[in-house]
Amino acid sequence: MRVNVPLHVFRAYDIRGIYGEELTPELMSVVGSAAAEYESSDFVVGCDTRSSSPLLKLALASGIMASGASVTDVGTVPIGAMFFSTVELKLGAMAYVTASHLPPEWNGVKLCHSDGLYFAPDEIRRVGEIAAEGSFSRPNWRGVGCLKLRDVLREYEEFLVNTVSGAELRVILDLGNGATSLVAPRAFRRLGFDVSTLFEDVDPAFSGRGAEPRPECLSELSRAVVSRRADVGVAYDGDGDRAVFTDERGRPLMPEQVAVLLAEGGLRGTIVASADCSSLLERYAEEAGIKVIRVPVGHTYMVRKVIETGAAIGVEHSGHVTIGRFSKFDDGILASLVVCSVAASLGRPVSKLVPEPPRSRRVKVRVDERLKFRVVSELVREYEREFGEVDTTDGVRISAEDYWVLVRASNTEPVVRIAVEAENESLLDNLVKKFTEDVERVYRKLRREGAEP
Incomplete structure (x- = not known):
């Protein structure tokens, strides 16, 4: 049976769609075969906690094996355990079924090479083309791949506690009903942190506060930090690739502030930042005598630049923070353990260690999935005429002495995103x-x- 392959689900740095509409078990099997054809490697597969994830994982694995590659299935795990399986255990290329921070009706797959690097945008497009063409191997019964099952959660937990220094710090973990519930509380407690949790029960609908830890969704975390006199609050997204932090006053920190905290705690060196990150990084870097390098939004771009430049820190405004020596780990649990360890070592309240955030605002304008990049392309031409020099690293960025604006098409949602920073509220409005x-x-x-389109 020929499967319809909607190429628009093959995005800049992963594959995503709404389950039952754009993304089906039949399509996921074809994706598995196409990925195996492209990568020519055995795979480790796993999934997040969404209700559709286990069946999509099995469909993906069946497609990989049908093309002749073998599969190690590690089950339902946070994404950090997947990177551990690929980078440390060397179980093969990675195929992780997840839609990260998106609502529960969405799902998808993140693909990594056996060295732990995400597939680049052109590689994901090529997987889509192979899937659409049906140009993948179908060996007979002698040539199909085999399936192994492996529980890696305990091994991953051991890796965490043996990698990060413990500390006495009071921490509130908002687990968001997601995959980090399976590991993070135990790892923090074993390292000596005083831990309380919110939304620890796994819930495929993410009914506690949603899968995305947006600042406006963290009111319970903020209240808990203040009422329990905690030093830090941490909130994770659905699969645990991102962690968002609050200070001891319960105020959400920008990821850029977290990068400064890490730099103050000894991780001095080049900072790689996504195009939508705050200009507070440049201001801090100028004072500290370090360099900031901008890249397009997307973890793939950031990690590759961190590796290329030997940067100390990588940061995305969406919440991804990468520690240079663990550059291939897109892992919010590992990042949060390091951040809390650094905060404890500095011996002062977090609010006293980070710069004040600038006046800023983030806006999403909903547009048709097929037209969002056309909208931005039209605006690039308009703004080149209106403003002269613009930055097109990712979308279009206009900078002036008292403000900057970035307009870019989202790679994960049918929206155009607008980021604005300005010196005063009136200008911002x-x-x-x-x-x-x-x-x-x-x-x-x-x-x-x-x-x-």
Whole structure:
């Protein structure tokens, strides 16, 4: 049976779609075969805690094995355990079924090479092309891959506690009903942290506060930090690739502030930052005598640049923080253990160790999935005429002495994202209004014209 392969689900750094509509078990089997054809390697597979993840994982594994590659299935685990399986245990290339921070109806797969590096955007596109063409191997019964089962959670936990220094610090963990519940509380406690938890029960619907730890969803964490006199609050997304922090006052920290905290704690050196990160990094770097390198939004870009430059820290505004010596681990649990260990070593309240956040705002404008990149391309041409020099590292960024604005198409959602920083609230309001209206205007224009993506 020929399976319809919607190429738009093969995104810049992973594969994602709504279960039952864009993403089906039949498609996932084809994706597995295409990935095995492209990578020519055995695979380790696992999944997050979504209700559709186990069956999609099995479909993915069946496609990989049908193309002749063998599979080690590590079950339901946080993403850090997947990187541990690939990088440390060397079980093969990684195929992890997850939709990370997206709502429970979404799912997808993240692919990594056997060296732990995510597939690059052109590689994911090629997997999509192979899937659409059906140009993958189908050996007979003698040539199919074999299946092994392995429980890696305890091994991963041992790796964590043997890698990070313990400390006496009071920490609240908001586990978001996701996969980090399976490991993080035990690892923190074994290292000597005084730990309380929120939303620890695994829930495929993420009904506690949702899969994405947005600052506006962290009110319970903030209250718990204050009421229990904790030093730090930590919140994870659905699969545990991101961690968001609060200070002892319960105030959410920007990832850029966390990067400064790490640098102050001894991780001095180049910082690699995504295009949408705050300019506070450049201000700190100038004072500290270090360098900031900007890359497009997406963990793939950040990790590759960290490895290329030997950077000490990698940071994305979305919440990913990478420690240079663990650059191939996209792991919020590992990052949070390091951050809390560093915070304890500095011996002062976190609020006193980080710079104040600038005035900023983030806006999402919903657009058709197939037109979002066209909208941004049109705006690039407009802004080149309006502002002269613009930065097109990722979308279009306009910078001035008292503000900067970034407009870019999301790689994970049908939205155009707008990030704004400004010196005062009035300017911030005016910029948000202008650039939001620009996106909406261009989107309406393209729809009227019946533009093809």
